[in-house]
Amino acid sequence: MRAWRSRLAAGRLVVIAIACLGVGAPAATATSSAGTATSVPPAAVADVPREAVGARLLDQLRLSGVVRAGPHELPGGGGRLPGSSRARDAGPEVRLAQPGPEHAPIDTIVRFEFSRPMAVGSVLRSFRIEPAVDGTLEWPDDRTLLFHPAAPLAYHSAYRVTVGGFPAAGGNLAALGSFTFATVWRPPSVPFPFTLTFDDCGTPEAIQAILSALADRQLHAIFFPTGQCRDQLPWLVPALLAAGHRVCNHTYSHPDLSRLSAAAIRSEIERGVSVGCDLFRPPYGAMDRSGRVASVAASLGYRIQLWDVDTRDWAGTPADVMVAMIRARGGVVLMHMHGLHTVEAIRAL
Numbered sequence: 001m002r003a004w005r006s007r008l009a010a011g012r013l014v015v016i017a018i019a020c021l022g023v024g025a026p027a028a029t030a031t032s033s034a035g036t037a038t039s040v041p042p043a044a045v046a047d048v049p050r051e052a053v054g055a056r057l058l059d060q061l062r063l064s065g066v067v068r069a070g071p072h073e074l075p076g077g078g079g080r081l082p083g084s085s086r087a088r089d090a091g092p093e094v095r096l097a098q099p100g101p102e103h104a105p106i107d108t109i110v111r112f113e114f115s116r117p118m119a120v121g122s123v124l125r126s127f128r129i130e131p132a133v134d135g136t137l138e139w140p141d142d143r144t145l146l147f148h149p150a151a152p153l154a155y156h157s158a159y160r161v162t163v164g165g166f167p168a169a170g171g172n173l174a175a176l177g178s179f180t181f182a183t184v185w186r187p188p189s190v191p192f193p194f195t196l197t198f199d200d201c202g203t204p205e206a207i208q209a210i211l212s213a214l215a216d217r218q219l220h221a222i223f224f225p226t227g228q229c230r231d232q233l234p235w236l237v238p239a240l241l242a243a244g245h246r247v248c249n250h251t252y253s254h255p256d257l258s259r260l261s262a263a264a265i266r267s268e269i270e271r272g273v274s275v276g277c278d279l280f281r282p283p284y285g286a287m288d289r290s291g292r293v294a295s296v297a298a299s300l301g302y303r304i305q306l307w308d309v310d311t312r313d314w315a316g317t318p319a320d321v322m323v324a325m326i327r328a329r330g331g332v333v334l335m336h337m338h339g340l341h342t343v344e345a346i347r348a349l
């Protein structure tokens with residue numbers, strides 16, 4: 001008994017929940033240590049102390065992994081006591097319907113959905129959230145439990161929610177689920193409007209790290225990959241678009257266009273990335289005095305997009321310096337998919 005308690009500190013609340021459920025509720029299915037289930041008639045369990053019922057339930061959960069299961073680990077996000085195949089077909093399930101797998105906004109509500117009508121009292125008594133949050137429980141129908149936090153949750157924090165209960169129709173199987181979710185990071189503190197832009201190409205790992213950092217900060221950016229980069233990383237453009245970023249033209253092979261003929265400039269732009277963005281960024285910001293680059297770009301339907309802040313992240317500018325540059329004026333920020341401290345800067349904004 002002591003052993004599983006120490007292994008499962010997080011499970012203590014479940015013991016409390018199940019002990020509460022045990023009052024006047026149908027008995028749960030008992031399971032032997034071998035994992036095969038035998039249904040215990042409610043009458044037989046009525047004599048067992050509540051603590052023992054709770055301990056036995058928790059033991060089953062530990063064996064089944066339900067206590068540790070979050071929505072990502074258990075397909076369907078549901079939890080249910082293990083049992084024989086016959087019992088499994090009959091038991092109620094619960095899933096965390098909100099928040100979803102993405103980082104939750106701090107004003108999220110928590111919504112559980114049960115597969116069957118549930119006994120309200122047993123469900124309400126079982127609800128737990130860790131760390132503790134003040135709030136109210138709502139039961140809009142007999143399969144749905146809502147928790148409304150009284151105040152916004154903390155940024156960049158993990159919460160564990162646990163709920164269980166018995167079906168309204170009776171029966172000897174309980175639903176029980178324990179889920180975790182995380183909230184978004186606080187928004188960047190830049191006093192001016194700003195747009196991050198990322199040029200050229202990078203290793204898949206570097207690009208994924210940038211995407212992950214942008215997602216954590218809830219930022220949408222503009223990417224200017226070269227046509228060569230698009231060809232080398234076929235997943236890149238679809239992944240950028242799927243994440244909600246704009247993907248614009250930065251030529252095919254990144255030449256200094258001011259040294260090329262109008263025909264060569266046209267060929268470079270035409271073979272660049274073209275996925276519904278009318279912005280064109282000339283490599284190095286290089287444009288010739290006669291305006292050929294701008295006029296060829298315009299003839300192909302592009303507007304020139306340069307930048308307000310050049311972070312020189314490719315040269316190793318420290319993250320705190322880049323953050324200070326961005327906070328000082330905002331605007332369009334030039335960064336690269338191959339910057340050295342770029343991810344650090346995004347996370348520190």
Ligand SMILES: [Zn+2]
Pocket residue numbers: 199200250254283284
């Ligand atoms: Zn470039």
